[in-house]
Amino acid sequence: MNLEKMQGKCGQVSSMMKAIAHPQRLMILCHLSEGEKNVGEILALCEISQSQLSQFLNRMQREKLLKVRKDGQFAYYSIADKNLHKLIQSMQKIFCE
Amino acid sequence: MNLEKMQGKCGQVSSMMKAIAHPQRLMILCHLSEGEKNVGEILALCEISQSQLSQFLNRMQREKLLKVRKDGQFAYYSIADKNLHKLIQSMQKIFCE
DNA sequence: CAAAGATATTACAATTTCATAATATTCTTA
DNA sequence: TAAGAATATTATGAAATTGTAATATCTTTG
Numbered sequence: 001m002n003l004e005k006m007q008g009k010c011g012q013v014s015s016m017m018k019a020i021a022h023p024q025r026l027m028i029l030c031h032l033s034e035g036e037k038n039v040g041e042i043l044a045l046c047e048i049s050q051s052q053l054s055q056f057l058n059r060m061q062r063e064k065l066l067k068v069r070k071d072g073q074f075a076y077y078s079i080a081d082k083n084l085h086k087l088i089q090s091m092q093k094i095f096c097e
Numbered sequence: 098m099n100l101e102k103m104q105g106k107c108g109q110v111s112s113m114m115k116a117i118a119h120p121q122r123l124m125i126l127c128h129l130s131e132g133e134k135n136v137g138e139i140l141a142l143c144e145i146s147q148s149q150l151s152q153f154l155n156r157m158q159r160e161k162l163l164k165v166r167k168d169g170q171f172a173y174y175s176i177a178d179k180n181l182h183k184l185i186q187s188m189q190k191i192f193c194e
Numbered sequence: 195c196a197a198a199g200a201t202a203t204t205a206c207a208a209t210t211t212c213a214t215a216a217t218a219t220t221c222t223t224a
Numbered sequence: 225t226a227a228g229a230a231t232a233t234t235a236t237g238a239a240a241t242t243g244t245a246a247t248a249t250c251t252t253t254g
Contacts, residue, residue: 001193007144010123013192021118022212026107039231047104052213054232073221073230083191090187094180095110096098119242136201149243151202170200170251 016084019065020091024048025056029079033088036069036078113181116162117188121145122153126176130185133166133175 001009020026027046031037037045043053057077060066067080079085098106117123124143128134134142140150154174157163164177176182 003142006127007120007124009193010127011120013188014118014120014123017114017118017123018211021111021114023104023108023111026111026114027104030103030107040229045100049214050231051215051233055212058232075231086191087188090191091110091184094183094187096106115241137199146244147201148203148245152243155202172201 016063016065016081019060019063019084020087022056024052025060028053028056028060029084029088030092032066032077032079033085033092036076038071038074038076040074042077113160113162113178116157116160116181117184119153121149122157125150125153125157126181126185127189129163129174129176130182130189133173135168135171135173137171139174 020029024046027048028042031042031045039050039053039057042057043050046053048056057066057068057075061068061077061080065079065081065084066077069076069078079088117126121143124145125139128139128142136147136150136154139154140147143150145153154163154165154172158165158174158177162176162178162181163174166173166175176185
């Protein structure tokens, strides 16, 4: 791969990495790597305020990293980006085994 | 793994991820994943000023992600953290193949 | 020793991110 | 339809990050 193409890749990938570069966002992603969860469930698993959780979920959704499925009053979030999912799994292997 | 331990891990790992969450720092790390390089060589490969490169290298060294070997007037940097190295390689597989 | 090259340090304004509080919206159910 | 639960939005100050300029240090070589 040439330098210019590599610059482009690094730009894309590093901006995805910003999502992971926060303790609670990483926590959210690790939990979602097991499957979709609604906001209340995630809230119970992470040490974070409801407002911030909602903001983080919204942000990662705008960045196409997450997707949401509304069911009545509940909102179920899951990982939308296949590569992000692979990366989280790799990270779990590297850092948690 | 219990939640508390998971919080700890996510804290550690996300702070390592901050290094990767920047286009030029990721570029640096990708080049260093092939082996040690001196500052001038890295400078030629990345679109970054000399000052900023030096600051980034110093920062990642303080965080124990990189190590440096001085040889005369040259400073050779390489990846010091084994897990970071594994992660960069995983990322290259996921995003660059 | 003086000059030039390689690298490091310091300082600072601009921007971005973070955390929190307050409030709003939407859906369910009594 | 009023109350309550689940989720989203907005606003804001504090803190961290970024990029750049200027300067310093260390090393080699003429």
